[in-house]
Amino acid sequence: EPEVTxxxxxxxxxxxxxxxxxxxxxxxxxxxxxxRQILGQKVEFLVSFYNNEISEKSEIFDDQFSVERxxxxxxxxxxxxxxxxxxxxxxxxxxxxxxxxxxxYFGEGSWLTVV
Amino acid sequence: GNSVTQMEGPVTLSEEAFLTxxxxxxxxGYPSLFWYVQYPGEGLQxxxxxxxxxxxGSNKGFEATYRKETTSFHLEKGSVQVSDSAVYFCALSSDNxxxxxxxxxxxxxxxx
Numbered sequence: 490e491p492e493v494t495x496x497x498x499x500x501x502x503x504x505x506x507x508x509x510x511x512x513x514x515x516x517x518x519x520x521x522x523x524x525r526q527i528l529g530q531k532v533e534f535l536v537s538f539y540n541n542e543i544s545e546k547s548e549i550f551d552d553q554f555s556v557e558r559x560x561x562x563x564x565x566x567x568x569x570x571x572x573x574x575x576x577x578x579x580x581x582x583x584x585x586x587x588x589x590x591x592x593x594y595f596g597e598g599s600w601l602t603v604v
Numbered sequence: 605g606n607s608v609t610q611m612e613g614p615v616t617l618s619e620e621a622f623l624t625x626x627x628x629x630x631x632x633g634y635p636s637l638f639w640y641v642q643y644p645g646e647g648l649q650x651x652x653x654x655x656x657x658x659x660x661g662s663n664k665g666f667e668a669t670y671r672k673e674t675t676s677f678h679l680e681k682g683s684v685q686v687s688d689s690a691v692y693f694c695a696l697s698s699d700n701x702x703x704x705x706x707x708x709x710x711x712x713x714x715x716x
Contacts, residue, residue: 493647495647522704524704524706530708531706531707531708531709532648532693532695532706532709533706534703534704534705537703545703547703580647580648582648592650592653593650593697593704594650595640595647595648595649596647597645597646597647598647598648
């Protein structure tokens with residue numbers, strides 16, 4: 490069964506460092522997403538991406554964050570200068586379409602620890 | 605705005621017990637409703653969904669009915685197994701699915 494894959498599964502970084510989280514969405518999907526889950530809290534929407542541009546983003550997704558689809562298969566989340574409060578599980582997701590009710594498939598997550 | 609409230613855990617049950625995890629929502633329009641499950645060490649997996657009122661989503665013995673009158677989407681299973689131990693998330697999407705809202709998650713532990 491096709492799946493969304495994410496790397497790394499766990500990364501520890503020092504505050505102020507740049508981090509890139511990588512994702513390979515399901516191959517025929519067109520919509521890509523990043524969500525995050527701070528330990529013990531809700532899963533929160535960060536950003537959605539379609540047709541090589543951001544289609545929607547939340548308040549969390551400030552100037553420190555960026556996303557990119559550098560080639561036909563990868564979808565990356567970059568945090569330019571990490572803060573302690575960026576420590577969370579980051580989930581990449583993809584869907585075939587963006588319309589209401591379409592299933593979003595999630596990866597296993599990348600656990601980011603900022604020290 | 606749109607939001608989801610689900611029963612706080614943790615929930616601990618014996619094998620073969622009946623499970624209910626409550627979920628209520630607040631949304632404008634006609635959202636789609638989902639239950640996702642996260643097994644230990646794994647990502648979020650879609651368990652079931654319902655896209656309109658009175659629809660029943662079902663999978664692996666789990667069921668949930670989209671109740672517009674009570675704005676609810678409670679998850680039920682008649683007889684849980686140890687392998688059902690996981691965290692369950694109720695979620696909602698509206699408009700174009702870009703902004704899926706999740707509940708806080710309910711951790712279920714099933715003991716033999």
